[in-house]
Amino acid sequence: MGERYTRLPKSEPLMLQTSRRQFLKLGLAGLGIMTVPLLAACQGKGEQPAPASPAASAQTPAASGAEVVTVRFEGWNYEPALVEQNLKRFMELNPDIKVEYTPIEGSQYRQKIVAEFTAGTQPDALYVRDDYFAGWVTAGYLQDIEGMPGLDEAYGRIYDFNAAAMTYEGKRYGLPYYADIVAFAYNAELLEKAGIKEPPKSLEELEEQGKKLKSAGLVQYPIAFGFKLTNDFWYDWWGLIYASGARLFNDKMEPIMHTENTVARDVLAWIERGMNETGIVDPASIELDGGKVRDAFLAGQYAYILFQRYEMARANNPEQSQIAGKVKMALVPSLDGENKGTVGWTRMYCLSKTTQVKDAAYRLIYYLGGLDESGVPYTAKWWFMQRGLGFAYKELAQDSEIRAKLQTFVDPDIYSRQAENARARENVQEPWYSEWESENQKLMQQALTRQISVDDVMKGMAENAERFKKQYGA
Amino acid sequence: MRIVPYAARPGLVTSYLRQLRQRSLTLSDNLFAYVLNLPALVVVLALIAYPIGYSFWLSLHRYNLKRPDLYRFVGIENYREILTDRVFLNSLKVSVIFSLLSVSLILVLSLTFALLLNETFLGRGVMRSLVLLPWAIPGVVNGMMWSWIFNAKIGALNGLLYSLGLIDAYRQWLSSPTSALLAAVFAHVWNMVPFSVIILLAGLASIPGELYDAARVDRCGVFQRFMHVTLPWLMHPLLIVLILQTMNAFRTFDTIYVLTGGGPGEATNVIALQTVRTVLDFTDFGQGNAYAYVIMLITLIISIVYVRLLYKRGSFET
Numbered sequence: 001m002g003e004r005y006t007r008l009p010k011s012e013p014l015m016l017q018t019s020r021r022q023f024l025k026l027g028l029a030g031l032g033i034m035t036v037p038l039l040a041a042c043q044g045k046g047e048q049p050a051p052a053s054p055a056a057s058a059q060t061p062a063a064s065g066a067e068v069v070t071v072r073f074e075g076w077n078y079e080p081a082l083v084e085q086n087l088k089r090f091m092e093l094n095p096d097i098k099v100e101y102t103p104i105e106g107s108q109y110r111q112k113i114v115a116e117f118t119a120g121t122q123p124d125a126l127y128v129r130d131d132y133f134a135g136w137v138t139a140g141y142l143q144d145i146e147g148m149p150g151l152d153e154a155y156g157r158i159y160d161f162n163a164a165a166m167t168y169e170g171k172r173y174g175l176p177y178y179a180d181i182v183a184f185a186y187n188a189e190l191l192e193k194a195g196i197k198e199p200p201k202s203l204e205e206l207e208e209q210g211k212k213l214k215s216a217g218l219v220q221y222p223i224a225f226g227f228k229l230t231n232d233f234w235y236d237w238w239g240l241i242y243a244s245g246a247r248l249f250n251d252k253m254e255p256i257m258h259t260e261n262t263v264a265r266d267v268l269a270w271i272e273r274g275m276n277e278t279g280i281v282d283p284a285s286i287e288l289d290g291g292k293v294r295d296a297f298l299a300g301q302y303a304y305i306l307f308q309r310y311e312m313a314r315a316n317n318p319e320q321s322q323i324a325g326k327v328k329m330a331l332v333p334s335l336d337g338e339n340k341g342t343v344g345w346t347r348m349y350c351l352s353k354t355t356q357v358k359d360a361a362y363r364l365i366y367y368l369g370g371l372d373e374s375g376v377p378y379t380a381k382w383w384f385m386q387r388g389l390g391f392a393y394k395e396l397a398q399d400s401e402i403r404a405k406l407q408t409f410v411d412p413d414i415y416s417r418q419a420e421n422a423r424a425r426e427n428v429q430e431p432w433y434s435e436w437e438s439e440n441q442k443l444m445q446q447a448l449t450r451q452i453s454v455d456d457v458m459k460g461m462a463e464n465a466e467r468f469k470k471q472y473g474a
Numbered sequence: 475m476r477i478v479p480y481a482a483r484p485g486l487v488t489s490y491l492r493q494l495r496q497r498s499l500t501l502s503d504n505l506f507a508y509v510l511n512l513p514a515l516v517v518v519l520a521l522i523a524y525p526i527g528y529s530f531w532l533s534l535h536r537y538n539l540k541r542p543d544l545y546r547f548v549g550i551e552n553y554r555e556i557l558t559d560r561v562f563l564n565s566l567k568v569s570v571i572f573s574l575l576s577v578s579l580i581l582v583l584s585l586t587f588a589l590l591l592n593e594t595f596l597g598r599g600v601m602r603s604l605v606l607l608p609w610a611i612p613g614v615v616n617g618m619m620w621s622w623i624f625n626a627k628i629g630a631l632n633g634l635l636y637s638l639g640l641i642d643a644y645r646q647w648l649s650s651p652t653s654a655l656l657a658a659v660f661a662h663v664w665n666m667v668p669f670s671v672i673i674l675l676a677g678l679a680s681i682p683g684e685l686y687d688a689a690r691v692d693r694c695g696v697f698q699r700f701m702h703v704t705l706p707w708l709m710h711p712l713l714i715v716l717i718l719q720t721m722n723a724f725r726t727f728d729t730i731y732v733l734t735g736g737g738p739g740e741a742t743n744v745i746a747l748q749t750v751r752t753v754l755d756f757t758d759f760g761q762g763n764a765y766a767y768v769i770m771l772i773t774l775i776i777s778i779v780y781v782r783l784l785y786k787r788g789s790f791e792t
Contacts, residue, residue, distance in 0.1 A: 111754045114539055135540040139757075229735035231755060284626035286649040286738045296627065431540050435756045439561075446739030449651060471758075473544050 069360040070098045074113070075127035075177075077103035082386055086379060090367045097360045110231060110434075117141045117352070124355035125365050127177060130165040130346045131233060131437070134429040137168045143353040144171040148362050151175075154370045157377075161424050162392035165346035168429065174348030175369025178383055180390030181344040181422040182239030183309035183415075184332040187323055190218050190303045199330035202337035203244075203270050206304065210280030213303050221282035223304040224297075225271065226290030227445065233425070233437050235290065236306035237444070238343035241267045242423055243332035245340035248461070249426045253469075255462035258455070266335055268447060268454045275448055286445055298322060306332065309415065313388030316409035329414050344422030346392060390419075432468035439464045533763035540757050552764035562765070564740050565748040568655070572744055573723035575659045576666070580719050581712070583663065584670030589704075591671065592678045602675075609668035617732025620661035624648050624733075648734055651741035658730050658742045665729065666722060670715045677711030678704070713784045720780070721773045745769055 075083065080103035087099045102123070104112050110132055116122045117139070128136060136142050145151055151172060155163050158176060166174035186199050191209070194216045200206035210222035225236045241248075246263035250256050257264045274281035282302070285293070290307065297305040298314070298321040314320045315327040331339035349365035351358060372378040377396065383389040384402055388409070396402055397416050406412040427433050443460040446452045452460075508515075536548045556562040591602050611619070623630045626646040635641045648654045681704065689699045727746040730736065736743035736751075746769065753762030 114754075114757050118539060139540045139542060229737045283649055284646045287626055287646060301627075438751070438755060442737065442739050442743070445737050449649060449738045449741075451651060451739055451741075472538075472541055 068096055068098050069357050070100055071125060071357055071361045071364050072100050072102070072123040073125045073361075073364060074102045074104055074116075074123040076106040076109040078106065079387060086368070086382065090364060093367075094363060097363065099364060107231065113141075120354075122352045122354065124357050124361040125349060125351055128174060128348050128350045130348070130424065130428050132434050133165070133173070133348070133350075134168055135431040135434065136350075137173060138431045140353055142173050142350045143355070143358075144173050145175075145351060145362060146171055148366075150366055150370055153375075154366075154377075157371075157394060158392040159394055159419075161344060161422065162346045165424050165428070166348050174350045175365050176380065176392035177347040177349055177369055178310075178380070178389040179344065179346045179392040180309050181419050182235050182306055182332065182342045183312060183329050183418060184239070184243075184304070184306055185297075185312065185315060185327050185329050186304045187297070187300065187302070187326055188328045189323070189326040190300075193218055199328070200304075200333045201331070201339070203267070203333050203335055205337070206333050207270075207274065207278055207280055210274075210303070211278065214279065219301065219303050222280045222302060223274075224282035224288060224293045224302050225285040225306070226288055226293045227285045227441070227448065228287055228289045228292075229438075229441050229445065230289055231434070231438070232290075234441060234444075235308065235343060235345075236293075237267075238425060239306050239332055240271075242341045242343045243339050244334040244336070247426065249465070253427060253430065255465045258458035258462045262458075263335065265454050265458045268444065268457060270335075272448055272450075272454060276450060286448060308390075309418070310388045310390050312410040312415070329410050329418070331414070331418055339418075339421075341421035341423050342418055344419070344424060345428075346424070427465070430469075430472075432465075432472045435468050436461075436464050529763045530767060532759050533761075533767050535760045537760040538756070538758045548760070552761045553768070556761060556764055556768065561740070561743075561748060562745075562768075565743050565745045568740065568743055569724055569745040572655065572659060572662075572726070572742070573720055575656075576662050576723045577716065577719045579659065579663045580666055580670055581715065584667050584674055584715065585708075585712075587667065587671045588674035588678055589700075591675060605671055606668045608664050609666075611665060613665065613726075613728030614732055616661060616665045617729040620657065620664075620729070621648070621733050624657050649738055651738055654734050654738055654741050658733055661729050661733055662723070662726055666719060670719060673711050673715055674708060677708045681707045709784060713780060716780050716784070717777045720776050724769055724773050724776075 073087070080101075083103065084101060087101055091097060091099055109127075110129075113122070113126065122141070128142070133142075154175060155172060159179070162176055162179045163172075165179075166172060166176065184199075190213060191197075191199065194209070194212045196209050196212060200209050206223070213219050213222045225234070227234060227237070241264045244263045244267055246257070246267065247261045248255065248257040248264060250260075271281055275283050275285065282288075288296075293302070293305060294307050294311055294314075296302055297307075300323050309329075312327065312329055316324050318324040321327070332342050334340060349369045351361050351365065355361050368379045370377070377391065377393040380389075380391040380393055381396055381399065381402065384391055384396065385405060388405075391397075397419075403412050406415055425433070427436065430436075440457075440461050443452070443457045443464075447454050447457045533552055534547060534549055536544055536546050536551070538544065587605055591598060591605065608616075622628075624647040626632070626644055626649065629644070629647070631647065632641070632644040636644065645653075647657050685703045685707075686699060689703050694702065724744075725746050726744060727750055730742055730744055730747055731750070734742040736747045745765065749762055749765040749769065752758050752765055756762075
């Protein structure tokens with residue numbers, strides 16, 4: 001029996017012959033070349049002493065020949081061209097810092113950032129939503145910025161609820177990107193055609209007006225909600241229940257929506273009835289996200305909407321809205337006709353815990369979310385002027401330029417009045433918040449499609465809260 | 475008895491030496507084969523076996539990326555939890571219904587298309603290419619396409635039915651639990667039928683023509699020829715289709731994620747969707763991996779049942 005495999009004869013190597021010693025030499029040299037930048041990176045080559053004031057340092061370009069520090073910066077992809085424009089200005093003011101900006105698809109933002117932190121490829125500075133801020137702090141992704149220059153001054157000038165949203169267990173972690181609230185808006189032209197003089201104050205009035213609009217044939221459905229299952233929170237739902245003064249949890253973070261405080265239940269029952277009986281709520285709400293509802297409203301398909309307050313600028317912009325000039329803002333209607341608030345949120349800039357360029361990264365987020373050398377929240381104001389984004393700085397509400405701009409698309413008094421009693425979601429700082437929100441959306445959809453009752457939804461919300469608390473070891 | 479030394483028995487010695495050399499050559503050849511296969515083995519171990527093993531290892535831990543401080547070994551606790559979890563049991567139920575409906579539809583439609591395309595007619599080549607088209611569409615794109623078709627405001631389906639006078643107003647196809655599930659099944663079936671058609675067409679091509687001739691001589695009708703010739707010969711391709719499509723149905727995520735997001739409520743919340751949500755949205759790697767293993771176990775059991783029930787029926791050699 002012969003050999004099964006015929007061994008190939010030794011042939012000349014295709015490449016230039018190299019002795020073992022030469023090979024080892026070359027290998028070591030190559031390894032050395034690769035190691036130098038690695039060691040430099042490990043040393044934290046960009047680490048610099050903290051300046052007394054980030055704004056002041058921003059105006060002091062580094063001496064010529066100084067090392068340029070690179071800051072990796074990531075955010076969801078809202079107006080990336082504008083962000084880049086602003087970052088360009090920052091780099092001109094701070095020639096010793098180079099910002100590498102990566103916009104990430106908004107709907108995948110949370111997942112991608114979590115994946116990056118898990119893989120160790122996280123950015124130095126990043127956008128964070130209050131929805132998952134606490135979860136990311138407890139996961140060890142973010143570092144506090146206590147003791148950093150200019151922080152006390154900035155925090156002293158922002159609304160308390162925004163400051164609270166960026167603080168966890170007494171430590172401050174972020175600077176505000178923008179802050180906004182849910183606003184109620186209506187198509188004044190449609191209401192006028194139906195002979196309605198005032199926007200509704202209560203949900204009962206909203207229902208009556210809706211029926212009038214329907215019977216006049218002006219709209220098929222007067223209002224819709226963005227109730228598609230999503231990773232984001234259902235802001236219109238939260239806005240509506242907070243307008244009626246709902247409380248879902250007590251001070252000990254125990255659920256009370258199914259026992260003591262039934263406001264959320266009553267609001268949900270009103271929506272369910274509107275969808276299945278009175279016909280004033282579009283049943284397609286379950287398939288629509290907030291953006292689609294807004295687009296349909298701006299196309300004149302609905303008479304009322306609950307959306308982000310900054311959308312008022314778009315709604316009355318003829319380039320972006322078919323009903324520009326006809327959209328007015330009113331206080332969010334409530335169960336008893338007395339508005340008790342709305343929901344507000346804070347988007348912020350934070351530093352990753354492991355950044356090697358903390359000072360440079362802090363200078364970047366202070367430029368974006370803090371004050372400039374003259375004490376003005378430059379970027380916050382700039383965002384408002386560009387896109388009408390809400391701001392966390394109290395003084396901007398009185399800024400003459402901002403008020404002048406506001407008047408072009410909304411009544412400034414209503415705009416500010418609704419913000420005065422805005423609240424953050426009660427449990428938004430719990431690490432289990434996003435899971436809870438996600439599971440509740442499913443429950444509410446089940447009630448809206450009459451698979452379960454609204455009481456079951458409230459019980460389910462309470463059970464979910466207890467389950468997740470247990471899961472997170474709370 | 476006289477003992478004859480080996481040296482005095484040249485035939486024996488030669489034979490022994492040959493045996494030794496053959497044995498050493500055999501060993502050496504085996505080793506050589508392993509050496510040749512080593513790169514492939516390393517790749518398989520690194521890219522397949524290690525992640526599968528690591529995934530199982532993670533499923534035995536409490537491991538949520540948001541609470542790394544709670545990381546600990548919990549044994550089968552994750553499995554115990556999900557098997558008593560209402561959300562899991564519901565998603566399992568939805569997956570079973572979704573799989574039953576979609577696999578049945580795929581089987582019927584793909585067999586029908588394969589039989590039609592196996593006939594000789596003008597433009598058969600073009601038809602075969604057209605039938606394959608949906609298979610080229612990725613799941614996410616498929617989901618987006620059907621979400622536009624079923625859209626409650628501007629959907630093509632609503633437009634068609636309305637213009638034909640079959641409905642008096644646009645319907646919300648994705649807002650009702652039943653119609654949303656049927657819409658998801660339909661979108662999935664549309665995407666998956668072509669692959670099954672290819673397999674069945676290949677199976678049909680391998681059936682000997684003489685069998686049909688003999689059946690005709692025996693005065694068998696179309697139905698009898700199908701039942702007694704075509705179907706038995708297609709048993710193995712059908713088995714492959716059954717196994718692959720059941721696995722596909724149980725693992726379907728992309729189309730449903732885009733089309734309904736699992737809603738309304740939990741009506742289309744299939745188990746794969748719940749797995750992805752648990753891992754990526756809730757960052758619960760421990761429980762998410764337990765979900766993945768349960769899916770694997772279910773598909774494995776179903777495959778074994780299929781093979782045991784159907785494999786022998788398609789064997790003609792035994």
